[in-house]
Amino acid sequence: MRRRDLLLALLAVLAIWQVVAWLVQRPILPAPNVVALVFIQELGKGLLEHFLASLWRVLSSTLLAIALAAPTGLILGQSPALNKLSSPLIYLLYPIPKVVFLPILLLFFGIGEFSKIAIIFLILFFQILVLVRDQAAAIRPELIQSVRSLGAGRRALFRFVYLPASLPAILTALRQSIGTAVAVLYIAELFATQKGLGYYIYLNGTNLFNYPAMYAGIVAMSFMGLGLYFAVDGLERWLSPWQSAR
Numbered sequence: 001m002r003r004r005d006l007l008l009a010l011l012a013v014l015a016i017w018q019v020v021a022w023l024v025q026r027p028i029l030p031a032p033n034v035v036a037l038v039f040i041q042e043l044g045k046g047l048l049e050h051f052l053a054s055l056w057r058v059l060s061s062t063l064l065a066i067a068l069a070a071p072t073g074l075i076l077g078q079s080p081a082l083n084k085l086s087s088p089l090i091y092l093l094y095p096i097p098k099v100v101f102l103p104i105l106l107l108f109f110g111i112g113e114f115s116k117i118a119i120i121f122l123i124l125f126f127q128i129l130v131l132v133r134d135q136a137a138a139i140r141p142e143l144i145q146s147v148r149s150l151g152a153g154r155r156a157l158f159r160f161v162y163l164p165a166s167l168p169a170i171l172t173a174l175r176q177s178i179g180t181a182v183a184v185l186y187i188a189e190l191f192a193t194q195k196g197l198g199y200y201i202y203l204n205g206t207n208l209f210n211y212p213a214m215y216a217g218i219v220a221m222s223f224m225g226l227g228l229y230f231a232v233d234g235l236e237r238w239l240s241p242w243q244s245a246r
Contacts, residue, residue: 005084018031018032024208027209030211030212035077035212037212038212038215042213047220049195050189050196050197050199051220051224053196054197054198054221057196058181063123065124065177066174069126069128069132069171069173072132072133074132074133074158074162076133076136076137077134078161094130098119099243100121100182102115102187102188105118105119105233106191111193116189119188120184121149123184128173128177131170131176132166136166137167164240167239171235171236174235175229179224182221182225182228186202186221188200197224200213201218
C-alpha cells in the first residue's frame with residue numbers, strides 16, 4: 001500500500017467524520033479535532049498503558065496461534081491420510097463461535113491474562129490451520145515429484161517446497177487474524193479486567209459518558225491494527241519478496 005493512498009483514505013474518513021459531526025450536533029459524536037486533542041491528553045492519563053496491555057494480548061495470542069497452527073496445517077496438507085482423519089473434527093469445531101467459550105475459560109483459568117489470550121488463540125488457530133492446510137494440499141504433484149527425483153526426503157520437501165509455497169497463505173492468515181484478534185479483543189477485555197483498550201472504551205462510553213475519550217480509545221485500537229498490518233507487510237517483503245513484487 002502506498003503512503004499517498006493511505007493518506008488520501010485517512011483524509012476522506014476525517015472529512016466524512018467532520019461533516020457527520022456537524023450534521024448530528026450531539027455530544028455522542030464529537031468532531032475529529034476534539035478527539036485528537038483528547039487523544040493526546042489521555043496518553044499521559046492511562047491510554048498508553050491500556051494500549052500496551054491490549055497489544056501484548058494480541059501479539060501473544062497471534063504468535064502462539066501461528067506457532068501451533070502453521071506447522072499443523074503444513075503437516076495435514078502434505079499427508080492425505082492425516083488430512084482425511086482430521087477433517088471431520090476441524091469442520092465440526094471451526095464454525096462454532098469461539099466467543100461462547102469465554103465464560104468457560106474464565107471458570108477454568110480464572111480472570112487473569114491466560115483466559116483472554118486463550119479465547120483469541122482459539123479463534124485464530126482454526127483460521128490459520130485451514131488456510132495453511134489448503135495451500136499445502138494444493139501444491140502441484142509434479143513439483144513434489146521433481147524435487148523427490150533429486151533425492152529430497154520428507155524434511156527437505158517440508159523446508160524447500162511446502163514451507164515456501166505456504167508462506168503466502170500463512171501471511172494471508174496472519175492478516176485475517178489481526179483483524180479478528182482486534183475485534184475479539186474488545187469482547188475479551190469486557191470481562192474481569194481493568195486494563196486494555198476494550199475496557200477503556202466501554203468504561204468511558206457506557207459508565208463515564210466521556211465520548212471524546214471513548215473515541216480516543218477507538219482511534220488507539222485502529223492504530224494498533226494498522227501498525228500490525230504494516231508489520232505483516234514488512235514480513236512479506238522479507239520472507240517472500242517474490243510475492244510482494246508480484
